[in-house]
Amino acid sequence: MTSQRVPDSKREEFRKYLEKAGVLDALTKVLVGLYEEPEKPANPLEFLQRHIHGGAPETADVEALKQEVKELKDKNVELQEEVKKLTDKIIELEEGGAQTEQS
Incomplete structure (x- = not known):
């Protein structure tokens, strides 16, 4: 054997x-x-x-995290748009101030 x-x-x-x-x-x-x-x-x-x-991870935890990620992505988009608007506003104000100084 x-x-x-x-x-x-x-x-x-x-x-x-x-x-x-x-x-x-x-x-x-x-x-x-x-x-x-x-x-x-x-x-x-x-x-x-x-x-x-x-x-x-528990299914509920995964779903909660997915929801949080979605909310944070949406908030990120909103904040990026706000930054763009504020940046444009600063540029506009700076250009307006430069034009006033030249006059």
């Missing part, structure tokens, strides 16, 4: 790779968090997925 086990050196190399990349620490923290949960989740895999990368 042939064994399809990974040689120990490859296994150790992979373990070092995971440790160096911080994967082992991240997994340990998530598993400890799961262990310490007073009420174990019905779907532990979902718990791991949600906590391994901080979890996906």
Whole structure:
């Protein structure tokens, strides 16, 4: 019977790779968090997925952020238009003052 086990050196190399990349620490923290949960989740895999990368943002949060971005873009357009008007007004006043001085 042939064994399809990974040689120990490859296994150790992979373990070092995971440790160096911080994967082992991240997994340990998530598993400890799961262990310490007073009420174990019905779907532990979902718990791991949600906590391994901080979890996906809530849909309501995403929608609120999209709305905020839209409002800020609209406000930015308004402010750019106001800056343009004020700049034109300054130029107009400066030109009017220059013409008065020349007279």
